[in-house]
Amino acid sequence: MTVYNLxxxxxxxxxxxxxxxxxxxxxxxxxxxxxxxxxxxLFSLKxxxxxxxxxxxxxxxxxxxxxxxxxxxxETPTGLKFIMNTDVxxxxxxxxxxxxxxxxxxxxxxxxxxxxxxxxxxxxxxxSKLDEVVKTSPASVSKG
Amino acid sequence: MVILSIYIVxxxxxxxxxxxxNPPKVEVEKVYSYPLPFKLEVQNKKVIVTFGxxxxxxxxxxxLAINGVACNGLTLSDGKDIMELLxxxxxxxxxxxxxxxxxxxxxxxxxxxxxxxxxxxxCQLSPEHGSSGIQVLEADTFRMHCFQTLTGVKFLVLxxxxxxxxxxxxxxxxxxxxxxxxxxxxxxxxxxxxxxxFEMNLQASLEQMEKGGLPGT
Numbered sequence: 001m002t003v004y005n006l007x008x009x010x011x012x013x014x015x016x017x018x019x020x021x022x023x024x025x026x027x028x029x030x031x032x033x034x035x036x037x038x039x040x041x042l043f044s045l046k047x048x049x050x051x052x053x054x055x056x057x058x059x060x061x062x063x064x065x066x067x068x069x070x071x072x073x074x075e076t077p078t079g080l081k082f083i084m085n086t087d088v089x090x091x092x093x094x095x096x097x098x099x100x101x102x103x104x105x106x107x108x109x110x111x112x113x114x115x116x117x118x119x120x121x122x123x124x125x126x127x128s129k130l131d132e133v134v135k136t137s138p139a140s141v142s143k144g
Numbered sequence: 145m146v147i148l149s150i151y152i153v154x155x156x157x158x159x160x161x162x163x164x165x166n167p168p169k170v171e172v173e174k175v176y177s178y179p180l181p182f183k184l185e186v187q188n189k190k191v192i193v194t195f196g197x198x199x200x201x202x203x204x205x206x207x208l209a210i211n212g213v214a215c216n217g218l219t220l221s222d223g224k225d226i227m228e229l230l231x232x233x234x235x236x237x238x239x240x241x242x243x244x245x246x247x248x249x250x251x252x253x254x255x256x257x258x259x260x261x262x263x264x265x266x267c268q269l270s271p272e273h274g275s276s277g278i279q280v281l282e283a284d285t286f287r288m289h290c291f292q293t294l295t296g297v298k299f300l301v302l303x304x305x306x307x308x309x310x311x312x313x314x315x316x317x318x319x320x321x322x323x324x325x326x327x328x329x330x331x332x333x334x335x336x337x338x339x340x341x342f343e344m345n346l347q348a349s350l351e352q353m354e355k356g357g358l359p360g361t
Contacts, residue, residue, distance in 0.1 A: 004271035023271040034269065041265040044258060049283045052255050052302065054148050054168050056202045056244060059284045066266055068275035085271045 003134055004069060004085040008105070010117055011079025013039045017121045019130060042073060042083065062094065074098060080105070080117075096137045104129050146304035147350060148286060150317065151256055154334045155296035159256035161337040162249075163346065171208065171243035172200045178236040184227070189217050190245055191226050206245040210238055259300070263290070293318060313353055320345050 008017040015035035027034050042061075049061040063072040065088055074082040074097035082097040082105075108126040109115045115123055148168075152161040183195035184207070191207040206215075210229060213220045220226060229235055247255075263277035281288040287305045291314035292298045299314050299321075324342035325331050331339060 025270055025273045025275075027268055037265060038269055041262055041269070045262055045281075048255060048258050048262065049281070050204070051247070051251065052288070053283060053285055054244075054302070055285045056170060056204065057283060057285055062282045062284060064266065064278045064281040066270065066275045066277060066279055068272040069270055071266070 001090050002087045003090070003137070004087075006085075006100075006130075006134070007035065007038055007081075007083040008121075009035075009039050009081040009083070012118075013043070014118070015039075015120065016080075016117070017126075017130075019127070019134075021134065038083065039081075042081065072097065074101065076101060092138060096134070099137075100130065100133055104133055146307055147310075147313070147353070148302040148304070150302075150346070151252070151298075151300040152317075152321065152337065153256045153259065153298040153300065156334060157257045157260035158334065159253045160335065161342075162252050162256075163343075165350065167246075169243065170205075171241060172205075173209075173239065173241040174199055175237050175239045178233040180230060180240070184230065186218060186227065191215070191218065191230075192245070193242065201242045204244070205242040207240060208243045209241040212239065256300075259290075259298075263292075263298070289314060291315070291318065297321070309353065313349070316349050317346065320349065 002022050004021065004023050006017070006019040007015065010016055013036075015032075018031065018035065027037075029037070045064070046061050050057055053060075059075075061073060063070055065071075068088070069085050070088050070090060070093070072084050072086065072093040074094055076082075080101070082101060084093055084097055086093050104126065108123060108129055109117065109121055112123060112125075115121060115126070121127075147165055149165060150161070150163040151159060154160045181196050181198055182193045182201065184191050185194045186192070187194075193201060193203055193205045195203065197203060207226055207230075208215055210220060210226065213222055213224075215221070215226060218226055220229070230238070230240075266278045267275055277292060278290055281290070282305065285305070286302055287307070287310075289301045289303065289310045290298055291311070299317050301310055301314055301317075303310050320342055321337075324345055325337045325339050328339045328341070331337065
C-alpha cells in the first residue's frame with residue numbers, strides 16, 4: 001500500500017500545501033499549473049456528480065479510481081479540500097484525511113498565529129507532523 | 145439490483161445512447177402561506193431553492209408546479225411569471241411542488257461531454273506510470289463505472305454503491321454494442337444509436353442481471 005501525494009486547497013482554490021511521498025510519474029507541467037489543473041478538474045467533478053446524481057447528495061463526490069491509483073477527496077464545510085492519491089486498494093483514506101485535518105491542520109496551522117490559511121504553508125512543524133501521521137497510517141504501513 | 149442509468153459516449157465525447165431505468169422521483173408538494181420559508185433564486189432558467197431546508201425540500205430543488213400548474217422554465221404553463229407570483233402576498237396560500245430538477249436530454253449531452261476531459265485529466269495527473277482514465281467514480285449515493293474500449297468508446301453505468309457485477313454488465317453492453325449497433329448497416333459511427341435490437345437485448349440483459357447475475361460473459 002502506498003500513499004503517493006497530498007494536496008490541500010483553500011476555498012478559493014489556492015494551493016496551501018503539496019506533499020509528496022512516493023511519486024513515480026510527474027505530469028510534465030509546473031507545480032503551479034498542476035495544482036490549477038487538479039483544482040479545476042475536481043471542481044468539475046463535483047458539479048458533474050451533483051448534476052448526474054439521481055438523488056440528493058449529502059457529501060457528493062468522494063473518490064475515483066483508475067487501474068493504477070485512487071484519488072480521494074475530503075472537503076470541510078469551510079471549503080478546505082484535502083486530496084490524496086493512494087494505491088487502488090488503500091483502505092480508509094477518508095478517515096486518514098479527516099485525521100490530517102483535525103489533528104494536524106487545525107492543530108499546527110489554524111492554531112499557529114504565524115500561519116495564514118490564505119497562503120501556502122511553510123511551517124516545518126506542520127510538515128513533520130504530517131509526515132508522521134501519514135507514515136503511521138494504515139494506508140501506508142504495509143508499504144513495499 | 146439497482147442500475148440507475150446507462151450512457152454510451154463516442155470516441156469524440158458525444159453522447160450516442162442513454163437509458164434510464166425507472167428514474168426515481170424526488171418531489172414534495174405542500175400548501176405554503178406568505179412568506180415562503182425558502183430563499184429562491186433563478187439559476188439556469190429554473191427557480192431553485194438556495195437556502196432553507198424543511199419538509200424534505202432541499203437546497204438545489206426546483207419549483208416544479210404551483211397550484212397544480214406545471215412550470216415551464218421561468219413561467220407557469222399558463223404564462224404567469226413564477227418569481228412574481230411567489231413574491232406577491234395576495235396570491236397566498238399557494239400549493240407549491242418542489243423537486244430535484246429533471247435531467248433533460250440536453251443536460252445529458254452536456255454531462256457526457258463534460259466527463260471526457262475529466263477522464264483524460266485523471267490520466268495526466270496520475271502519480272504512477274501507465275494509468276488508465278477513471279474507472280470507478282464514487283459519491284455517497286451512487287457509484288459510476290466506466291469502461292473504455294480500445295477504440296475509445298466509453299460505456300458508463302450509474303449504479304447503487306452496493307451493486308456488484310457491474311464490470312460484467314459493462315462487457316455485456318460492449319458485446320451488444322458490437323453485435324447489434326456496429327453490425328447494423330443503417331447505423332453510422334459516432335451517431336446516436338437507434339437500433340431496436342440493441343435496445344431489446346440491452347433490456348433483456350438488465351432483466352437477466354436483476355434475476356441473479358449475468359452468466360457466461
